[in-house]
Amino acid sequence: MQEKSQFYPKVSVVVPVKNGAPHIRELLDSLMHVNYDKDKLEIIVVDGNSTDSTKEIVSQYPVKILTEERPGLNAARNTGIKHSSGEIIAFTDFDCVVSKDWIRKTVENFQNPQVGCVGGNALGYYDHFLSHYSDESIIPVLRMFKKREVLDAVKPPQRYPAGCNMAIRREALKKVGIFDESVKYGFDEDELVERICKGEYKFVLDPDVLVQHKHRSTLRNLLKQNFSYGRGLGNLLKTKGTKSAFSKWALLCSGGFVVWSSIILSLMLYTLFTWSLASQAVLLTMFLSPPIALIIFYAYQTIKKRDKKYGRMIIYPIIDIARSLVFVLGITYQLLKS
Numbered sequence: 001m002q003e004k005s006q007f008y009p010k011v012s013v014v015v016p017v018k019n020g021a022p023h024i025r026e027l028l029d030s031l032m033h034v035n036y037d038k039d040k041l042e043i044i045v046v047d048g049n050s051t052d053s054t055k056e057i058v059s060q061y062p063v064k065i066l067t068e069e070r071p072g073l074n075a076a077r078n079t080g081i082k083h084s085s086g087e088i089i090a091f092t093d094f095d096c097v098v099s100k101d102w103i104r105k106t107v108e109n110f111q112n113p114q115v116g117c118v119g120g121n122a123l124g125y126y127d128h129f130l131s132h133y134s135d136e137s138i139i140p141v142l143r144m145f146k147k148r149e150v151l152d153a154v155k156p157p158q159r160y161p162a163g164c165n166m167a168i169r170r171e172a173l174k175k176v177g178i179f180d181e182s183v184k185y186g187f188d189e190d191e192l193v194e195r196i197c198k199g200e201y202k203f204v205l206d207p208d209v210l211v212q213h214k215h216r217s218t219l220r221n222l223l224k225q226n227f228s229y230g231r232g233l234g235n236l237l238k239t240k241g242t243k244s245a246f247s248k249w250a251l252l253c254s255g256g257f258v259v260w261s262s263i264i265l266s267l268m269l270y271t272l273f274t275w276s277l278a279s280q281a282v283l284l285t286m287f288l289s290p291p292i293a294l295i296i297f298y299a300y301q302t303i304k305k306r307d308k309k310y311g312r313m314i315i316y317p318i319i320d321i322a323r324s325l326v327f328v329l330g331i332t333y334q335l336l337k338s
Helices: 024-032 054-058 073-082 102-108 129-136 170-176 190-198 219-240 245-274 277-305 312-336
Strands: 011-017 041-047 064-067 088-092 096-098 115-124 149-151 165-169 202-213
Touching: 011 024, 011 073, 011 102, 024 041, 024 054, 024 096, 041 054, 041 073, 073 088, 088 102, 088 170, 102 115, 102 202, 115 129, 115 170, 115 190, 129 219, 129 312, 165 170, 165 190, 165 202, 170 190, 190 202, 190 219, 219 312, 277 312
Parallel strands: 011 041, 011 088, 041 064, 115 202
Antiparallel strands: 088 165, 096 202, 115 165, 149 202
């Protein structure tokens, strides 16, 4: 293993973007100020035929601009990879802001030549309610890690790097291939991470590798995002079946949700026709048990943090349940779509 002081590989940062004018300037400004040797850093912005002023903004910075007309994040990422020259290829999104030591912390995790992939945290950039919810939910909108872990295999559900904060060793890509462009809408990066692990590489999850992400600021957009994630899982199931470890776990959870919903519906119909007190009690218990469990969880978190934000004990569970519903709807929509 090389010493930290000697390990300074060239790093390529790939940023997919389409119509990102309101956000991309802040990302590029943050990339201009990372504390890494600029001679060993290249930034590649892959534009998906933006119709706003994205290209004009990007052209003001010392970065490489490419155009990718094919839809999908993975198509843009692959174009960036093909035009990059770094030993390490890092990925972030146009609506992120990277920390000053983002590159340096990422590179430190690649000192071990057995590490093929590194992922970090993506915390909320804005100080508003939904941004806090996205980080504090029992299932955060973007994956988060509390401690550094070196893993030999992916461990669902939350032990995958987020695509807006991950880096891959070029040597690993040469061995296992690049992103699968048939994977769309969500979980775009997970299939590649699994291939890297099956290729006998380790991967690292490090919370000190940090970016800030501009989480959705309206409930409508948050639910649309979760519907899209559901479509992504449905697409993954259609194209890969249960070969993916993530799809197996998610299929199990979605199946459990469908079974619970079916039981609730059956009890509702039975109660409607019989009006039995016993069936009403069972129905009420089944229906209320998930939100009550969530309320208890958030009450514990609120007391533990001593922040007196008691409203979230009720609002967070409602949003959690709404997200779960639209996620399953997204899966169903994509599975039924021809």
